[in-house]
Amino acid sequence: LNKPEWYLTQVLMWIGNHSKFLDDKIQPILDKAGSSVNAGLEFSRALVMLILEKLAADIPFLLYDDTLFCHLVDEVLLFERELYGVHGYLSSFPSCMHILSEESCFQRWLTVEKKFALQKMDSMLSSEAAWISQYKDITDVDEMKVPDCAETFMTLLLVITDRYKNLPTASRKLQFLALQKELVDDFRIRLTQVMKEETRASLGFRYCAILNAVNYIATVLADWADNV
Numbered sequence: 001l002n003k004p005e006w007y008l009t010q011v012l013m014w015i016g017n018h019s020k021f022l023d024d025k026i027q028p029i030l031d032k033a034g035s036s037v038n039a040g041l042e043f044s045r046a047l048v049m050l051i052l053e054k055l056a057a058d059i060p061f062l063l064y065d066d067t068l069f070c071h072l073v074d075e076v077l078l079f080e081r082e083l084y085g086v087h088g089y090l091s092s093f094p095s096c097m098h099i100l101s102e103e104s105c106f107q108r109w110l111t112v113e114k115k116f117a118l119q120k121m122d123s124m125l126s127s128e129a130a131w132i133s134q135y136k137d138i139t140d141v142d143e144m145k146v147p148d149c150a151e152t153f154m155t156l157l158l159v160i161t162d163r164y165k166n167l168p169t170a171s172r173k174l175q176f177l178a179l180q181k182e183l184v185d186d187f188r189i190r191l192t193q194v195m196k197e198e199t200r201a202s203l204g205f206r207y208c209a210i211l212n213a214v215n216y217i218a219t220v221l222a223d224w225a226d227n228v
Helices: 004-032 039-062 066-085 096-100 103-126 148-164 170-197 205-224
Strands: none
Touching: 004 039, 004 066, 039 066, 039 096, 066 096, 066 103, 096 103, 103 148, 103 170, 148 170, 148 205, 170 205
């Protein structure tokens, strides 16, 4: 159960190792028979169906172990990326995201995603470098004077988007979007709390860093507004 990468990698190897044989030997037979079937894609589809069966059997045993469940999700997302990006798998075919979208599994995914995001926010704001720009010594890169915590937070949101963007239904994507909005609001509250401690020194280093953080986040969110 703690090594889903074993069978996921094995399937990717099988797909890769058989592609030349399927293209060179089997596809011409299908073409000659007037069939519209793509041998390589059908081979991939059949193997993915085995993975879906395996996932459906394993997930009930992983749901309440955060470490194992997160590891499974991470490995499935890596598998999907290679399956589509390298092997040309079709989005209309069955995929692992359909299993992750099933109610009990999906709600668990949302829960652990939120848990680890909040932990990440705790660590980024308690870091000694939280209010310092990574690029403070490179003037042409650092026009906005973005503190490290703001940049790390926006990267966190971007990573979450990258993880859920291939979900098969808009309703599931919107549930993840709701989580991101919740995280933005949580971050806003945390910034407000820090700002209240700094009001006596409104031209101080940290107060200015908070304003820069807010400006940067607002600018990036405005840039993302075109991303459906």
